[in-house]
Amino acid sequence: MTVTVAERPTLAQRVRRWEGLPYWLVLPTLAFLALFFAWPMVQAFELAFRENGHWTLDYVRTMRNDLRFEEALSFTLLLIVVIVPVQFLLALGTALLLNAKLRLRGMFLYFFLIPLAISDLAAGIVWSAIFTETGYLNTVLQRLGVIDVPYIWLNPLEKQQLVLAIASAEIWRSTALITIILFAGLQSIPRDYGEAAEVFGAGFLQRVRYVTLPMLKPSLQVALLLRLILAFEVFATVIAITGASTTVLAAEAWRWQEQNQNANVAAAYAALILVLSLVSAALVLRVLRTPKEQMIR
Numbered sequence: 001m002t003v004t005v006a007e008r009p010t011l012a013q014r015v016r017r018w019e020g021l022p023y024w025l026v027l028p029t030l031a032f033l034a035l036f037f038a039w040p041m042v043q044a045f046e047l048a049f050r051e052n053g054h055w056t057l058d059y060v061r062t063m064r065n066d067l068r069f070e071e072a073l074s075f076t077l078l079l080i081v082v083i084v085p086v087q088f089l090l091a092l093g094t095a096l097l098l099n100a101k102l103r104l105r106g107m108f109l110y111f112f113l114i115p116l117a118i119s120d121l122a123a124g125i126v127w128s129a130i131f132t133e134t135g136y137l138n139t140v141l142q143r144l145g146v147i148d149v150p151y152i153w154l155n156p157l158e159k160q161q162l163v164l165a166i167a168s169a170e171i172w173r174s175t176a177l178i179t180i181i182l183f184a185g186l187q188s189i190p191r192d193y194g195e196a197a198e199v200f201g202a203g204f205l206q207r208v209r210y211v212t213l214p215m216l217k218p219s220l221q222v223a224l225l226l227r228l229i230l231a232f233e234v235f236a237t238v239i240a241i242t243g244a245s246t247t248v249l250a251a252e253a254w255r256w257q258e259q260n261q262n263a264n265v266a267a268a269y270a271a272l273i274l275v276l277s278l279v280s281a282a283l284v285l286r287v288l289r290t291p292k293e294q295m296i297r
Contacts (some may be wrong), residue, residue: 009025028265040275041138047267063272066265068247074160077247080231082167087227090171091178096208098179113180124240128154129170131241156245165237169237174230178223185219186212221288232273249273 014139048059063069094112098105115123118154130136131153137148152206189212197207213220235250247255 023067038104038122039212044267044270044274047264048271051264059268062262062265063268066252068252070245072247072249072252075163075246076232078159078163079166079170079234079248080228082163083170083231084227086167086226087175087178089170090175091182091223094175094179095182095186096212098183114175116176118173119236120173120234121236121240122168123169123173126239127165127172127242128238131165154242154245156242159246162242165241166234166238169233169241170231173237174227178227179221180227182216185216189215215289221284223285224288225281229277230282232277232280249276 026064046072051058051251082219102108105282116224118126128135132138133150133152136152138147141147153161154165193211193215194207197211232250233250235254238246238248238251249269249272253266253273256269257266
C-alpha cells in the first residue's frame with residue numbers, strides 16, 4: 001500500500017491563495033453601505049419619481065413650484081459660499097500653527113475641540129442667545145458704550161445678518177473637524193521638503209503654496225467633501241437661530257414630511273440635496289486631483 005504525502009504549498013501558491021483576501025475584508029463595509037445607504041437611497045428616489053407604479057415628475061414639479069423653494073435653494077447655496085472658504089482658511093491656519101509645535105499646543109487643541117462635542121441644535125440655541133436683543137452681544141456692547149439701545153441682530157428682513165449669524169455658529173461648531181483632518185495630513189508630510197525649500201530661500205507663504213498645499217491635496221479632498229455634504233444638510237442651526245424667518249433645503253424636506261404629510265415631495269427635496277452633494281463632490285475630486293490621479297485617465 002502506497003501512502004501519498006501531500007506536498008506543502010509553495011510561497012507563490014500561498015500568496016495567490018491570499019490575493020482575494022482584501023475583497024473579503026471589504027465585504028462587511030459593502031454590505032453596510034448597501035443596506036443603510038444604497039437601498040434607502042433607491043427607496044427615496046422611488047418616492048420622488050413614482051406614483052402607483054408609474055414614473056412621474058409631478059412631485060418634482062410640486063417642489064419646484066413651492067413658494068419657498070427658490071428661497072431655500074438660494075439661502076443654502078449662499079451659506080455654502082460664505083461658510084466653506086472662511087472655515088477652510090481658519091482650519092488651515094490653525095492646523096499650521098499646531099504643526100509648528102508651539103508650546104501649550106496640546107492645551108489649545110483640547111479647548112479648540114470642545115465645540116465638536118456640541119450638537120448643531122445646541123450650537124444654534126447658544127448663538128441665538130448671543131444675538132437676541134437681550135443677549136450677550138448687546139449686553140457687552142452697551143456696557144462698553146458702543147450702542148445705547150439693543151440692536152436687532154436677527155432681523156428677518158435682513159438676510160445678510162441671518163447669514164452671518166448662521167455662519168458664525170457653523171464655523172464655531174465645525175471648524176475643529178476640518179482642522180483635525182488637515183492637521184493629520186500635515187503630520188504625514190516629511191519635514192525634509194519644507195526644510196529644503198527654506199534652504200533655497202523660500203519664504204513661509206511660498207513653502208505653504210508650493211510645498212505644503214500640493215502634498216496636502218488628499219486631506220483637502222476629504223475635508224472639503226465632508227464639509228460640503230454637511231453644508232447641504234444644515235438644518236437645526238438655521239431653525240434654532242432664525243425660526244421661520246428663512247429656510248434651507250433640508251428644512252423644506254422636513255416641512256413637507258412632518259407638516260404637510262407628503263413624503264413624496266419630501267423625497268424630491270432629499271433627492272435634490274443628494275444630487276447637489278454628488279455634483280459638488282465630483283467637482284472637488286476633479287479640481288483637487290493628486291498627481292497619481294492625474295496620471296490615471
